[in-house]
Amino acid sequence: MKIISNPSSNPVAADERNKKVLEPGFGKYYTDNMVIAQWNENTGWADAKLEAYGPLTLDPATMVFHYGQEVFEGMKAYVQPDGGVSLFRPEANAKRFAKSAARIALPEMPVDFFVQTIEALVKADKEWVPKKIGESLYLRPFMIATEVGLGVRPSNHATYVLIATPAAAYFNADKAVTVWISTEYVRAALGGTGEAKCGGNYAASLLAQKQAAKEGCDQVAYIDAVERKWVEEMGGMNLYFIKGSGKDAKIMTPKLTGTLLPGITRDSILTLANDLGFKTEETMISIDDWRDGVKSGEITEIFACGTAAVVSAVGAAKSIHGTWQTGDGKPGPITNQIRAGLLGIQHGSTPDKHGWNKRVI
Missing domain, CATH: 3.30.470.10 (Aminotransferase class 4, branched-chain amino acid transferase, N-terminal domain)
Incomplete structure (x- = not known):
């Protein structure tokens, strides 16, 4: 061919x-x-x-x-x-x-x-x-x-x-987005098409996105279809949660269960975060973990990632259970470091240790 x-x-x-x-x-x-x-x-x-x-x-x-x-x-x-x-x-x-x-x-x-x-x-x-x-x-x-x-x-x-x-950038990097945690609609179920990048998944998310807009939110975050408590992903992006600060911070993301899209940016950030000296974990994160973590200050930063958005800070989450702000509601230092590190590799200003870039011209 x-x-x-x-x-x-x-x-x-x-x-x-x-x-x-x-x-x-x-x-x-x-x-x-x-x-x-x-x-x-x-x-x-x-x-x-x-x-x-x-x-x-x-x-x-x-x-x-x-x-x-x-x-x-x-x-x-x-x-x-x-x-x-x-x-x-x-x-x-x-x-x-x-x-x-x-x-x-x-x-x-x-x-x-x-x-x-x-x-x-x-x-x-x-x-x-x-x-x-x-x-x-x-x-x-x-x-x-x-x-x-x-x-x-x-x-x-x-x-x-x-x-x-x-x-151009999908979101303003200097501004954190607000997400609506949907408890009414689900994105995917086991055995469904959650792992596939197909138009039907996005069509099914649009009603929840309209609901989010009515609530003054930029995006939707989905929970699992069975227990209705485990955080999965946003409409078109994977989520990351940061516990702690500085070099002792742990960077966590919901693990792939068969219902989440295996994001290439998500995978790249796991590797990049380790390169930068951070601990990483793929794990199950509940709505309660999210709410209690930001209220106690244990969760210091949250960001979403994807091809279009690259890395976008999540400043607050809204749901029928209330509003939870992360830190001061602005992009945090580790989020900015991850974003800058990824863009540096993509634009060739930072060494590409993993051979991710494929030169075309």
């Missing part, structure tokens, strides 16, 4: 593109090109095509519209000190993409082929990569069931698409 390149013959003018890259927002503008690849059960994956960004034409009876067979990924390309561009742990995204696809009964894309498509688009649209620290080219690979038919069964045809958008 290879990439057939037929890039846009009418790219955005340089002045206009540069203006958009300077103030990118998130998902506001899209690059000149995209990558598309087709799969069917008889012949497998065909060559991918890099072509001009544009609409997809699909029959109204295309299966994805009716049965939700869809998965996606989120990853980033970062400018380096010499002006080059690197991807951050693309093989990890490729493996998770394949695992998500298998859970939704879609075909698994080979890791090498997945990474080739990412590299091809970044090379073609390299001028769209923002230059500021904390900004990036956000890459969105996704796969949808594209067989035409209304029978409830796995599709025998799938389409892979890759698009990209220049991205």
Whole structure:
């Protein structure tokens, strides 16, 4: 399998593109090109095509519209000190993409082929990569069931698409977010699709997100579906809790139970925190632990992490049981240290001891 390149013959003018890259927002503008690849059960994956960004034409009876067979990924390309561009742990995204696809009964894309498509688009649209620290080219690979038919069964045809958008920080790093702890809605249950990065999980979270907004909160934090007391994750991010301060601090995150998305940023932070000399733990954390920990001062900082947000401090939590502020409600020193350390590796200003960066240009 290879990439057939037929890039846009009418790219955005340089002045206009540069203006958009300077103030990118998130998902506001899209690059000149995209990558598309087709799969069917008889012949497998065909060559991918890099072509001009544009609409997809699909029959109204295309299966994805009716049965939700869809998965996606989120990853980033970062400018380096010499002006080059690197991807951050693309093989990890490729493996998770394949695992998500298998859970939704879609075909698994080979890791090498997945990474080739990412590299091809970044090379073609390299001028769209923002230059500021904390900004990036956000890459969105996704796969949808594209067989035409209304029978409830796995599709025998799938389409892979890759698009990209220049991205600023998802949240203001100098400001902590407030989260709503949902006791009414759950994100996932054992045996469900919690470990898969599929659109249905996010669609199911939107009602709780509306509820959070009504309560004056930025995001939703979910608890488990069985005992209804164990903290799992936020709508699109994993959570971290810090006990203590300084080098004696312990950095904890809810352990993977089969209902949480195995975040690549989450995994990277566990390693980075150990590199920085902190103790880390993957464990079960209850709502009571959260409430009592911040009230006693034992929990000194909380932050959320994900590809889009990187690291974002959680200043307060609200629920039907009350409001709990963490510390002074502002980003704490360890949260800021973790964020700076991760961005330093991603942007190439800090040594990459683990070989996470993959140079593209």
